[in-house]
Amino acid sequence: TTDGQISDFTAPNLELKQLIEQKQSEYYYETFDGDHKWTYWQPLITPALKKML
Numbered sequence: 001t002t003d004g005q006i007s008d009f010t011a012p013n014l015e016l017k018q019l020i021e022q023k024q025s026e027y028y029y030e031t032f033d034g035d036h037k038w039t040y041w042q043p044l045i046t047p048a049l050k051k052m053l
Contacts, residue, residue, distance in 0.1 A: 009036055
């Protein structure tokens with residue numbers, strides 16, 4: 001994070017994924033190797049928006 005702290009983004013996202021699976025909703029979930037920095041997830045924005053819209 002920008003404040004120098006380490007945050008666990010994976011665990012809460014996996015929990016949400018499991019809740020969505022239990023509801024049998026349509027979803028797309030992807031994890032990737034890399035820090036939570038713009039450089040790593042910027043390329044995923046366009047495909048994510050296309051799936052949502």
